[in-house]
Amino acid sequence: MAEQRIRVALLGAGGFASTAHLPAIAATPAFDLVAVYSRSRSSADKLVQAAQRFPATSGADLAVYSDDSSDGATLDALLARDDIPAVVLCLPIPHQPAVIRRTLAAGKHVVSEKPAAASVADARALVELYEAEYAPKGQQWIVAEQFCYGHAWxxxxxxxxxxxxxxxxxxxxxxxxxxxxxxxxxxxxxxxxxxxxxxxxxxxxxxxxxxxxxxxxxxxxxxxxxxxxxxxxxxxxxxxxxxxxxxxxxxxxxxxxxxxxxxxxxxxxxxxxxxxxxxxxxxxxxxxxxxxxxxxxxxxxxxxxxxxxxxxxxxxxxxxxxxxxxxxxxxxxDAVEAEFEAFSRALGAGIGSREADEVRRRSGPRxxxxxxxxxxxxxxxxxxxxxxxxxxxxxxxxxxxxx
Missing domain, CATH: 3.30.360.10 (Dihydrodipicolinate Reductase; domain 2)
Structure with a gap:
């Protein structure tokens, strides 16, 4: 029996989201991209168009969410979906910590773009929150430090x-x-x-x-x-x-x-x-x-x-x-594909597994x-x-x- 694929949402529609995160999700066999979000509907639609370049996502019926949605398809609506266990964040540095908090509170596993936050104080607060409230529930969070997954390194x-x-x-x-x-x-x-x-x-x-x-x-x-x-x-x-x-x-x-x-x-x-x-x-x-x-x-x-x-x-x-x-x-x-593949294995094995411990040491919150x-x-x-x-x-x- 084939393993059940992990349904994923991509949050953010900037250049790196379309040139790195999107192809990495498409190349990860265990991931199934089902939704995208951006602050504007126009940029979210461009991300959907970019998905057509990749065989794994070209035929996907992607749900689109944005802050300016007229039909209630906002970020809150996306995070309320219990059929999406994992999200990938590719957002500007100042906006990312608040969304990390929202996605963790919604019960999601998280890959967030680097850095963990704009300052040590903000990053430390996030790590403390994650370790106290969400890691004990089995939720996993890594920061996209893909250099730690590259061939040369x-x-x-x-x-x-x-x-x-x-x-x-x-x-x-x-x-x-x-x-x-x-x-x-x-x-x-x-x-x-x-x-x-x-x-x-x-x-x-x-x-x-x-x-x-x-x-x-x-x-x-x-x-x-x-x-x-x-x-x-x-x-x-x-x-x-x-x-x-x-x-x-x-x-x-x-x-x-x-x-x-x-x-x-x-x-x-x-x-x-x-x-x-x-x-x-x-x-x-x-x-x-x-x-x-x-x-x-x-x-x-x-x-x-x-x-x-x-x-x-x-x-x-x-x-x-x-x-x-x-x-x-x-x-x-680009090592992003290797990073996402490692995270998918960690999610499949569960927190506390060898796979999860390895990604935590490479690019976990601490x-x-x-x-x-x-x-x-x-x-x-x-x-x-x-x-x-x-x-x-x-x-x-x-x-x-x-x-």
């Missing part, structure tokens, strides 16, 4: 986990992106209603990737614990700031706070403000056995390069042997809260002249542990 995590680098001693993240006109010219990015502007909107992804890779480091998993940063605005169209340079501290992810549990430090540079030819997306992790680079600059192929220096047979010949170089090319496909804290910590440090900000203090002791 998965392979990098595997190499670090399996000790191919030995002990991680330092790391460097260098990301310089020039937003396209379509991505950078929208009013909600030119006039953001939340801290950090593009640095929050896009920055959580890059912190999430680093968090994900280091969370299974050998011999001890590592957590990002502190930042000392400088922030600035280089592009006048991307207020209030578009560039950050940070020194990032780590410690054992097992919760130890003593000096012996402190891990390696690294640098983290993220900029949306530098003009071309500054385009770079490069992660470098250095261990006592090897160096791993993850190059994301190519739009179709991501390249991992593992350089290992062999131990010479003769100690006097140290440095004479050529290093071993392993290059791995992986498709740079993990996403840490990513917001990393950006907010960098912004706070920048405001304070580079003073070190402890992320655990931002998040709070009660919500720090992800495991």
């Amino acid at each position: 998965e392979k990098a995590r595997e190499l670090v986990r399996d000790g191919k680098l030995g002990t991680v001693q330092s790391f460097a993240v260098d990301v310089f992106i020039q937003p396209s006109l379509a991505a950078g010219a929208t009013n909600w990015r030119r006039e953001p209603e939340y801290q950090g502007g593009f640095l929050l909107d896009g920055g959580v992804h890059f912190f999430a990737a680093l968090r994900h890779i280091l969370s299974t480091a050998s011999p001890s998993p590592l957590a990002l614990t502190s930042l000392s940063a400088h922030v600035s605005q280089l592009n006048p169209s991307l207020p209030p700031c578009d560039t950050l340079h940070a020194l990032v501290g780590t410690s054992s992810a097992r919760g130890d706070d003593d000096r012996s549990a402190r891990g390696p430090s690294g640098t983290f540079t993220l900029s949306f403000g530098h003009p071309k030819p500054a385009q770079t997306k490069l992660y470098t992790l250095r261990g006592d056995r090897a160096v791993l680079t993850i190059d994301l600059a190519h739009p179709r192929i991501h390249v991992l390069r593992l350089v290992t220096q062999p131990s010479p047979a003769d100690p006097d010949a140290a440095g004479e042997d050529e290093p071993n170089v392993l290059e791995i090319e992986l498709p740079a496909r 993990a996403a809260l840490r990513d917001v804290a990393a950006v907010e910590g960098a912004l706070k440090s920048g405001e304070q002249g580079g003073e070190k900000v402890a992320l655990k203090e931002l998040v709070g002791e009660a919500l720090w542990e992800v495991q």
Whole structure:
């Protein structure tokens, strides 16, 4: 007997909803898209038209809901449907937390776009509410941090986990992106209603990737614990700031706070403000056995390069042997499909299952809260002249542990 498919509603009709969320839902065998919502009926209708591009949704009889509906087909009516157990939210950052609360209160499972909220305080309140009232009922909520599901990040995590680098001693993240006109010219990015502007909107992804890779480091998993940063605005169209340079501290992810549990430090540079030819997306992790680079600059192929220096047979010949170089090319496909597939498996298995625990560690509420804290910590440090900000203090002791 075939498994019963999970009926899903897509809330939000912006560009990313139609170019990423819609195709990801259509590509997930366990999902059945049955309804869409947008604040305006016209934009909701455009989402229905976009669904015609995909075989899985082209023939679907999608119910359409909007705030300006004349027939009562509003968001409240959609959420009242007990035949739709899961919703996908792709809404502007300032509006999303209120809708997360409404969808959870309606008994739904939720995938919400990143970040979890516009601030640590708002994200923390959501996490506390979810864990107190809705997780005990079996409802699942993840935040769309799809970098944690991409091919390159998965392979990098595997190499670090399996000790191919030995002990991680330092790391460097260098990301310089020039937003396209379509991505950078929208009013909600030119006039953001939340801290950090593009640095929050896009920055959580890059912190999430680093968090994900280091969370299974050998011999001890590592957590990002502190930042000392400088922030600035280089592009006048991307207020209030578009560039950050940070020194990032780590410690054992097992919760130890003593000096012996402190891990390696690294640098983290993220900029949306530098003009071309500054385009770079490069992660470098250095261990006592090897160096791993993850190059994301190519739009179709991501390249991992593992350089290992062999131990010479003769100690006097140290440095004479050529290093071993392993290059791995992986498709740079959008990881949203993998993320949605993982969430569908978690819903099928139920909260507390191995599948649900895995997505919770990657992109659950507490993990996403840490990513917001990393950006907010960098912004706070920048405001304070580079003073070190402890992320655990931002998040709070009660919500720090992800495991």
